[in-house]
Amino acid sequence: xxxxxxxxGTLSLSPGERATLSCRASQTVSFNYLAWYQHKPGQAPxxxxxxxxxxxxxxxxxxxxxxxGTDFTLTISRLEPEDFAVYHCQQYATSPRTFGQGxxxxxx
Amino acid sequence: EVQLMQSGAEVKNPGESxxxxxxxxxxxxxxxxxxxxxxMPGKGLEWMGxxxxxxxxxxxxxxxxxxxxxxxxTSIRTVYLQWxxxxxSDSAIYYCAKTLERGRLNDAFDLWGQGTMITVSx
Numbered sequence: 736x737x738x739x740x741x742x743x744g745t746l747s748l749s750p751g752e753r754a755t756l757s758c759r760a761s762q763t764v765s766f767n768y769l770a771w772y773q774h775k776p777g778q779a780p781x782x783x784x785x786x787x788x789x790x791x792x793x794x795x796x797x798x799x800x801x802x803x804g805t806d807f808t809l810t811i812s813r814l815e816p817e818d819f820a821v822y823h824c825q826q827y828a829t830s831p832r833t834f835g836q837g838x839x840x841x842x843x
Numbered sequence: 844e845v846q847l848m849q850s851g852a853e854v855k856n857p858g859e860s861x862x863x864x865x866x867x868x869x870x871x872x873x874x875x876x877x878x879x880x881x882x883m884p885g886k887g888l889e890w891m892g893x894x895x896x897x898x899x900x901x902x903x904x905x906x907x908x909x910x911x912x913x914x915x916x917t918s919i920r921t922v923y924l925q926w927x928x929x930x931x932s933d934s935a936i937y938y939c940a941k942t943l944e945r946g947r948l949n950d951a952f953d954l955w956g957q958g959t960m961i962t963v964s965x
Contacts, residue, residue, distance in 0.1 A: 736905075766949075768949055768951075772888075772952075774888075778957075779955035779956060779957055780888070780940075781955070782951055782953045785943060785950075785951035785953075786951075791943075791953060792953075823887065823888055825888070825890075825952075827949050827950055827951055828949060830902060831890050831904035831906070832878070832890040832893075832904075834887055834888040834889070837887050837888075
């Protein structure tokens with residue numbers, strides 16, 4: 736099984752700042768089958784990025800994904816108040832699908 | 844509106860059986876894989892398994908194989924997650940989620956249900 740390790744565990748930033756979230760895989764994620772989700776308390780997760788760098792429908796262009804192989808990054812260029820949440824990466828190349836443990840982006 | 848609507852919260856005793864549901868609407872239900880994902884209190888997301896409603900082709904995570912059963916009833920556009928004997932460690936929020944592209948098994952999840960909270964306690 737592919738283990739995904741996200742860092743940092745918590746990111747304390749102010750609105751307007753840039754957020755850089757990391758997701759490292761224990762082995763190569765084939766075909767760039769790597770997604771990012773935003774998850775707020777009491778809500779369903781929301782797909783932000785799939786295929787490493789493709790934005791899902793309706794997702795603002797301040798969200799971008801990059802990386803390849805085993806190292807992936809989600810960047811939020813300028814944090815808006817509604818962006819403070821937990822972010823999960825997920826690989827869907829192999830079974831079982833696996834998620835990272837999440838990075839919490841909190842208001843500083 | 845495209846949505847997945849899950850059944851409501853449940854409080855059960857250890858050893859009891861339970862089935863929760865996930866009803867799809869606004870899209871071609873039979874032709875998109877639907878997964879179940881667990882979130883234990885204070886923990887991350889865990890993929891449990893996935894089903895293709897059209898033919899009920901089902902794949903399980905090894906961690907959940909034999910512990911739960913995933914099934915589908917296309918006539919009412921509903922997928923189920925079933926336990927025969929609940930344990931306290933099954934207490935969690937359970938989400939259903941559909942794949943992004945029609946027919947694709949290896950895919951991200953673009954639509955999620957609102958979650959079903961299950962509490963197992965004596």
